[in-house]
Amino acid sequence: MRLHVLCLHDVVRGHPSSPWAVTEEEIDGIVEEYRAAGYALVTLDELSSAPDRALAVTVDDACAGAASWLLRRAGRLAATVFVVAGWIDEPDRIPPTERYSEFCSWEELAALRDAGHLIGSHTMTHPELPSLPAEDARHELRESRRRIQEALGTPTQHFAAPKGQLSAQVLELAKEAGYLTVCGTAGGVNGPREAASGVLKRFVLRRDRPLLGRPWLRP
Numbered sequence: 001m002r003l004h005v006l007c008l009h010d011v012v013r014g015h016p017s018s019p020w021a022v023t024e025e026e027i028d029g030i031v032e033e034y035r036a037a038g039y040a041l042v043t044l045d046e047l048s049s050a051p052d053r054a055l056a057v058t059v060d061d062a063c064a065g066a067a068s069w070l071l072r073r074a075g076r077l078a079a080t081v082f083v084v085a086g087w088i089d090e091p092d093r094i095p096p097t098e099r100y101s102e103f104c105s106w107e108e109l110a111a112l113r114d115a116g117h118l119i120g121s122h123t124m125t126h127p128e129l130p131s132l133p134a135e136d137a138r139h140e141l142r143e144s145r146r147r148i149q150e151a152l153g154t155p156t157q158h159f160a161a162p163k164g165q166l167s168a169q170v171l172e173l174a175k176e177a178g179y180l181t182v183c184g185t186a187g188g189v190n191g192p193r194e195a196a197s198g199v200l201k202r203f204v205l206r207r208d209r210p211l212l213g214r215p216w217l218r219p
Contacts (some may be wrong), residue, residue: 003047003190004039005056005183006030007160007202010063010101018100019208024069027205031057031077043078043118044158044181047195058082058183058202060122060160064102067112074115081112082122082160082183085147098126106151113152120158121145121179130167137170141177159183164204171199 009020011027031041039055047056057079059066070079081104087094088106104112113119123129123140124147132140141159148156157180161170164185174182181198188201 001052001192001195003050003054003195005058005190005200005202007185007204008059008066009061011066011069016207019206020100022205041077044080045118062104062109064104067104067108070112070117071115078116080118080120080158082120083109083148084122084126085144086124110152113154118158119148119152119156120160121148121156122160123162126162128163128165129161129170130165134169138173141173145177
């Protein structure tokens with residue numbers, strides 16, 4: 001099994017102003033190259049039945065531009081969108097360093113859900129979880145899952161760690177909170193071991209890294 005998981009943040013139509021953004025043409029081209037190489041598009045819900053070559057697309061932070069891109073591709077591509085629940089509830093509390101784009105509302109996330117995309121957790125406030133006391137990390141994991149289910153009426157089974165930072169304690173707390181998969185940002189291909197454990201590697205796409213040159217794609 002070769003499972004590639006892509007991690008996007010923002011997707012724009014014009015020239016990106018943030019290192020976290022890619023253009024629609026770039027990500028569309030990457031997805032089509034995977035298709036041409038024989039990779040099937042799957043969601044994180046479908047890992048147990050994924051074929052030998054599979055691609056899953058994930059989006060961190062729930063940027064509005066990425067949401068618009070996904071809505072226009074409904075029926076052709078299903079992704080997992082990881083949301084920072086507290087940022088949606090209280091946009092004014094988003095730290096200035098994180099305001100690289102506009103973020104979704106709960107209504108926009110409901111539209112993504114209705115279009116077939118999965119909604120996952122990216123914590124309540126986007127902290128570096130390994131540096132938190134266990135009880136604070138537990139709250140970030142549990143409360144975000146509860147808040148997403150309350151707002152959207154759908155269970156949240158997938159989690160992406162802020163800044164990709166994981167530890168043995170974070171993994172244990174995520175399992176305790178009921179998540180089936182945990183995504184970091186370490187690049188690499190996932191095999192049967194990762195699929196079985198649910199701890200997944202992801203390729204992060206951003207402007208200041210060479211990944212847009214597709215060096216990881218293998219036929």
